[in-house]
Amino acid sequence: MTPDYRYVLVYVEHSFSDRAYPYTVPEELAELIEVGSRVLVPFGRRRAAKSERLGFVASRLREDELPAQPVGEILDVFDDGEPALSPELMQLALWMSEYYIAFPIEAIYAALPSAMRIRPKEVVSLSEFALQHPDEKIVKTELRRRIMQVLEKEKKLTIKQLQRRLGAKHIRLALRELERVGLIEVKKTFVPHAKPKLKVAYRLAQTCADSHELMQALERSKKQQEAVRKFLALAKPFAFADELGTSTATLNALVQKGIFVREKIPVARQFVESFSETRKEIQLSEEQQVAVQRVHQALERQEFKTFLLYGITGSGKTWVYIEAIRKALQMGKSVIVLVPEISLTPQTASRFRSYFGDEVRVLHSAMSDGEKFDAWQSLKQGRAKIALGPRSAVFAPMPNLGLIVVDEEHEASYKQHDQSPRYHARDVAVMRARFEQAVCLLGSATPSMESFQNAMTGKYELLTLTKRADAGSMPELKLIHIARAPKVSPSISEPLYQEICKRLERNEQVILFQNRRGYAGSVQCESCGWIQMCGSCSVPMVYHLREHHLRCHYCGKTMPMLTHCRRCGSEKLSFKSSGTERIEQELQELFPNERILRMDLDTTSRKDAHAKILQEFAQGKARILLGTQMVAKGLDFPNVTLVGALAADIGLSLPDFRASERLYALLLQVAGRAGRAEKKGEVYLQVYNLQSDIFRLLLSQDYRRFFGYEIAVRQQVQYPPFSRLVKIEFSGKNESEVAKAACEFSELLSPVLNAAQFDVLGPAPAVIAKLKGNFRYHLLLKQKNGARLTKPVYRSLQMQFQKRWRNKVKLDIDVDTQSIM
Template sequence: MPVLRVALDLPLHRLFDYVAAEASTADVGLRVRVPFGRGEKIGIIVEVAAGSDWPLEQLKVAGEILRDVPPLPADFLRLCEFASSYYQAAYGEVLLQALPAGLKRLDPPTRRNARPVKITESVPRPELTGEQAVAVEAIDPAAGFAAHLLHGVTGSGKTEVYLRLIERTLAAGQQVLLLVPEINLTPQLEGRVRARFPDTGVVSLHSELAEAARERNWRAAFAGEASIVLGTRLAIFTPLPRLGLIIIDEEHDSSFKQQDGMRYSARDVGVFRARQLGIPILLGSATPSLESWANAQGTRYNLLTLKERANPEASLPTVHVLDTRKMVLQEGVSAALVAGIRDRLARGEQSLVFLNRRGYAPVLACPACGWVSRCTRCAANMVLHLADRRLRCHHCGCEHRIPKSCPTCGNQDIHPFGRGTQRLEGWLRETFPEARILRVDRDSVKSRKQWEAILERIHGGEADILVGTQMLAKGHDFPKLTLVGVLGADSALFAADWRAPERLFAQLMQVAGRAGRAELKGEVLIQTQYPDHSLYAALVKHDYPGFAATLLKEREQAGFPPYAFQAMLRAEAPLMADAIAFLTTAASLPVVAEHGNILVFDPIPMKMARLANLERGQLLVESHSRPAMQAFLPAWREAVEGIKAPAKLRWHIEVDPYEF
């Protein structure tokens, strides 16, 4: 009797054997109902074997093998196997998380057949610039695997390069996978793709889709009916029978790194998948990640550059750094920025005031006793949301009503300290009563429909002043936007996280790039107390290569990635002492001493030491050899699994950590 080796969605690094009355090797990749404990689960058959390490009489009998979907292909199984091995995640978790929710249900609802959306009118192709033409010709989908990094300044027409390569790939009868970092970038790009390829099936895959829609789109992609798949990070695992090209837009963005469950990088998984299939992958960004930039300075990636904006009448915006030490600010806004906004209002142009802090104020405080609105569940302050009359924690979601007096001393004169987008919006309305002001953050935009409506208002000229967070910083083209003012950027300059300068530079370059993308000249005003900082000097010159070279030299001297390889063991428990004790035990396991080229640091509390009533600690592991790190981690993980820990302690290993 054949034995089915089945992967289940469990955090266990093992497969489960079941006997089956009828099965063959052709069933590998199919879903199967199997008994587990007192109930049933949906698993995936990864092997059909003649025998088992367990006595056959001890094995349970598998249930129905589900054949409503073709078997998952071998290349998909190998991709998930790689992700499981590299990121130290259970194979079953990797396989099952890549499937739509409906395919993992014991009693899935009936779905109607997928119909990839097509439109009838096409949009003419613009003429390529010389730089765009060179980039397009450098990438040959038929030439096998190659990793290309497209470094193009904001507005240089990276999307047009993508569209030309998609056109070439479709002509060869292949599919294209195009990833974007965030859902709010999807509607605009999806519209351009559909308009360019009206007779081609296009589907999108992201978390805001309803369950039924996501499953329909996934099935269409898997069946080959959709030739273009546009999605966020999880779409990198979509099985595609004719995949010929992978494109990852804004490849530097941290949204491509999953921060819970299986902690993977969609960008890095994409590079592995392209190599596995022997197809090209294109990574695009105005501010590439330093890891990708270092690869492009060597021989691993092919560097392609777009130095000029695609619109011949557009030029890069002029960047001015305003020294706020010598200024009197009104609600954090300088007189120069006020004058710039007033000038744009007179000319009928749009302005963007960028403040990456939502809410009314970061904290509510009592000047009499020093009380501040701290979250009772986290090591963070609760943000004042005045419009909702709530104090809200942006980390765990805990919220309370605004107190009428200080909870500690009873003082009724409690004040908001600092400012967020809501407070800034209110002040701008008072200062510019004639202006139409639109705030864009996660409090004002909570759904795709709201986002599309806001984009329509901006493009329709129904807003004079935009107040926004990083939601507005990337991927958007607003022809009438000519002024960008940046507030509150200094806090990231001296952060404990060594990645903070890289992130800040990328964020400011992206938001600055929103200005002057058409024939109107753009201007960027950055308010700072550190006008001589090298980061701002590079921004003024739009000099990403120079800034990246400086950071890479610092990283090399310090032994930080990309010149070292890291993993992080994190533990969380009701008591910090339990978390640290667990990590200390993990650091002293015999397997650590057996790997001399691995450096294990002392356990410490995480930067956000308390989250949702759990105390959190971390233990950093580092090596200058990736193979050495990959040889160490499985043995260490197995040893860590054997540590006797408190019942409520939870732990995980994160490879190539992005947050510290």
């Protein structure tokens, strides 16, 4: 920081403000602080009540640029001032804050993984005064006496440790009183969530330059001599004990003799899945060559551009990605590759590693904090050039970013649903590419309506792949009317069973898809029709056979399986709506000699579970893979010639305008898993509603026909892409209060909007009216002709709303919402 810039604006955590606060920079920190640096600042309304908080430097200021009097002086800077987020990522976070109407600090933390964050640590210890002057009058309560007794024995504990020792949560009031009178000290420090992993290494002391003399000196100690010989043979500046194949006792003896020096060296904890795939030589088709050439030209211009790569399933979109990445790396650029699901990461990562080796780093939630920390640092320091992962990988710290690939760009999982900012990673990827003058390559066999419309209007450049790679042919789709077809089990029809048998006779593989996990979607009384609902959510409880309990898939609540109806007392209970667990049981009974692999949230909760299941299927250790939508997209197994969708109607009747689009994309994607090599593939869809237009359009396997059908409906009712939707949600424990609050907010909102540019729909109860114990009402805002609800307008309404409803009704906003459920 130059001498002129003695002030900074800081976004302070837990400030619940859109403001960046001005602070003075002390002279000793002036050279360290940059935009994006993490700092410790005093914060609070009154000087005496100010607390220490973390913050991020938003900008540096001269005195004449100060917007207001400084709040105080920067207390400390972390990481020697090295920015936690680059200026480009700070710019992206602030754009997210504005567009998605979130506090800047929320957007900054969304861009920073938990492993890279700093957390406060409070340590309690006895003061010297307490050791010399124990005062029984002050320590008069049982809790205070117990605190003092524990500290006398253990001397120093964190507050969490102290809570565990005492078996009490609420101890802060007692701690404050003991600290006030000087009996204890509570010190607050800030520590990183994760640190570099250190491993003991050995190197030669500087005094041991002559190797011949050294070997002679160790003539009487053969083990030590052999350790030194192995070290010299490695020709490295240092070596670990396992590399030398020598006991630590021998190495420590060499340290004591002054021959070796022991030190701790940072080592990487690289996350590598157990799935592996051999490298395949790429021979591009004419269509692929055209697509690659267009992307290469854009990369060479080093200008922002967005492409939509629309290619049928199995058309080789991945090969286009690989050639684009290869070009970016040749230019010295770095690359981000986004995939929609963790289940796709093992196969995609293995494929990319087969071409780019150690340049690839995976980033996703199944990794430990240590693994995330090391991957993040490798990318930030340029030791690896390709970041790969789901949604949050869009924020990977890539110096000199040249390319962002978003595979399966239509997937709803790219949208953050549960916390602010509720960003869409695809749209954030486009904006990041724009800010950094990079190329954004979106790919899908079933593009989102918004993306394909952007391509039709010229906002994106459309690249098309109409033929399958490796001379493969599209699978044949067939419908089975499940209501009339004979069944061999509750979930599997006779025609589908016969087709499975044929594949097994030919030693081919089968993928079966059911978009519902658990054993049964609900338990119903046959006498009175009663269904066990979740007490906290307005959804049925799902039966899980393995645990023999009922579970809510929304809030996680569980209860023992019922023995009788709670309404009429009848013992006649039946299972409705088969899940993957029940179908696995049915398949095992139908094919007792076959190993059935099941892939759903219940079987993939452990680390690396996705990769292990996929690896076993790829190696032919099982010939039937059953799963939820985890098996529906992106997977490539040449020996799969049959795909069966067991309840293809699931989701079609949902009261959501995107239901048709999602079901079409899901079924076309799962159909695309069949016949991806020279073997012909077939797809059987078990359906109830044969008359649905969606199934008619699916049989043609022509996305453009579906797009034409769906876009006409959207235009008629002015839903996206002809408008942008904002969902405002009201939630609380008291339903009447929530309903009243929603109506009052609607009354505040309507007068400030231009009726020609905005339609206000609702408020009305949400489709799932109760979730996790809270009643929910939704208000939908349809923004037309480029109009947008701005943050200042929303904040003004929010302030008025909270004056009346604070602590009673929660208010949340979801810009570009992907679900109105």
